[in-house]
Amino acid sequence: MTRFTNMPSTEFEVPVGLDKLLQEFTVAVLRNQPANLNLFARDYFERKCLNENEDEDYRNNNGYSDDESECESPPPEYLSKQSSRRKSVSAERYDPEADDEVEGEGRTVNPKTDEQRLKLNEAVKNILIFKALDSEQLGHVIDAMFIKEITTGDVIITQGEDDADYFYVIQSGTYEAFVNETLVFTYDNTGSFGELALMYNTPRAATIAAATDGLLWALDRNSFRKIVLKTAFLKRKMYEVFLESVPILRSLEGDEALCMYFIESGDVRVMRTVSSTRYVKTR
Known part of the structure; x- marks a missing residue:
């Protein structure tokens, strides 16, 4: 399992294989x-x-x-x-x-x-x-x-x-x-x-x-x-x-997805660059 502690006093464990399991289930839903x-x-x-x-x-x-x-x-x-x-x-x-x-x-x-x-x-x-x-x-x-x-x-x-x-x-x-x-x-x-x-x-x-x-x-x-x-x-x-051809999914390639983050408090800025244009969104 991948363990991370990005939030105060909060610990999460993401089971190995969860991403594959969810992908297979998503494909089954889209198909049926x-x-x-x-x-x-x-x-x-x-x-x-x-x-x-x-x-x-x-x-x-x-x-x-x-x-x-x-x-x-x-x-x-x-x-x-x-x-x-x-x-x-x-x-x-x-x-x-x-x-x-x-x-x-x-x-x-x-x-x-x-x-x-x-x-x-x-x-x-x-x-x-x-x-x-x-x-x-x-x-x-x-x-x-x-x-x-x-x-x-x-x-x-x-x-x-x-x-x-x-x-x-x-x-x-x-x-x-x-x-x-x-x-x-x-x-x-x-x-x-x-x-x-x-x-x-x-x-x-x-x-x-x-x-x-x-x-x-x-x-x-x-x-x-x-x-x-x-x-x-x-x-x-x-x-x-x-799924592999969807631009928003293709852009996720790069860093290996080892964990999932939940925002408990504070602000998070999401930045993405497309054709030299940077898009910024704050949550």
Whole structure:
């Protein structure tokens, strides 16, 4: 940590990595344009904590140690409260930067009626992970999805499975989520589940079973990664370039930013020179 004591009797510590964390969160906000920033922030950091937990589990199982404490895992998507250990890794982590396949090339298309496409579009357009997609990319998601008829008692995913192949969007039916055989959540004719295992290549965090007959739309792992993860990566890179090109941000280059200052008392003069003209502002 960087410690500074620029004010009388006041000491602050800026954690290492805070600047990077805030930059990544800012990019995510710009990319998703959330209507409710507080809810988006909660979801964003819960998912980030989950990813760090799973990485720590992997290190522990492979002889690595880490002195940092684990983040508390979020409840939905029914995150296990126990310290789940990764049994195996059945698929490689997807690296969008290394994927040089042309967008749309070799994509999956499952035929649908106009009515089905309309219903599916309504079901997926407000799902957070699809917020970054434009209309064409969202159309690719809809093209790739296929319908699954579900019967009461069917187990859609099982907690601990490490071969997650599908992400599911509910069209109809009631579905119950169990963690360690305890009911923790019920989906009633709406919602989605299964994206975390595909995004982070982790075992399923809960068991999802059908309480009634219903219909699910399924998106396979490959399509999910090619469309959702790669699009998110490309947009993030675009916003990073954008942030780097903003003049007011570019002017911050120079001295390494090691700390943040809070004005408790007194006046501060801010000076900046642009094209031989000096601008002065006093606060």
